[in-house]
Amino acid sequence: MDVKISYSAKRKKTVSARLEGDVLHVLAPSTINKQRLDSMIEGFKEKVLRKKIKKELNRQNSLEKIAAKLNSRYFGNSLNVGSVEYSTSQNKRYGSCNCLTGDIKISSRLRDVPEWVRDYVIVHEMAHIIEPNHGKNFYELVNKYKLAERARGYLMALGMNSGER
Ligand SMILES: [Zn+2]
Incomplete structure (x- = not known):
């Protein structure tokens, strides 16, 4: 999964993410701490992956x-x-x-x-x-x-x- 981060000066606190094809688009405030953003992105990735696994499992079986x-x-x-x-x-x-x-x-x-x-x-x-x-x-x-x-x-x-x- 590729990650594309867009920073916005207008955003204050919230980070959002959505998956398009195999690319995770992340929108983050430009002031965000890099480490914090990385760990949030890991969380998003995990969530997306879980959803995918669940979908596949329930389709097969x-x-x-x-x-x-x-x-x-x-x-x-x-x-x-x-x-x-x-x-x-x-x-x-x-x-x-x-x-x-x-x-x-x-x-x-x-x-x-x-x-x-x-x-x-x-x-x-x-x-x-x-x-x-x-x-x-x-x-x-x-x-x-x-x-x-x-x-x-x-x-x-x-x-x-x-x-x-
Ligand atoms: Zn029981």
Whole structure:
């Protein structure tokens, strides 16, 4: 990614950036400290890159289709699943679920794990649509997935968890 910086004497504080093709256009006040600007540009680049990765991941690999299959196999198609997407902002946590909307986010770190591990994570997050907490009922739902225990071991070895307390 190339960076093109334009300085403006009129700008007071704010720095803005937008991506055009492969060029990041940055608009900065002419008085800005160079080091500060560099670190801001790094931040912009990272954000753009994350967005790109996320877009590519979600195009290649339709998690929603997988979730629909799992919904029919393990929940009798009873769940109202919202969007199911990879997220690039979850590194330690393997997934999260918004119980109200049924929207599920799966860590992009899981793009390279075996399918049965990824499927466990999706089942885990889907079960939260019924049971927000990690209680007995929750594990009864999740453990219908045959490889649940093994998948938990696999994820633990990666240093990832579900945010359980
Ligand atoms: Zn959980």
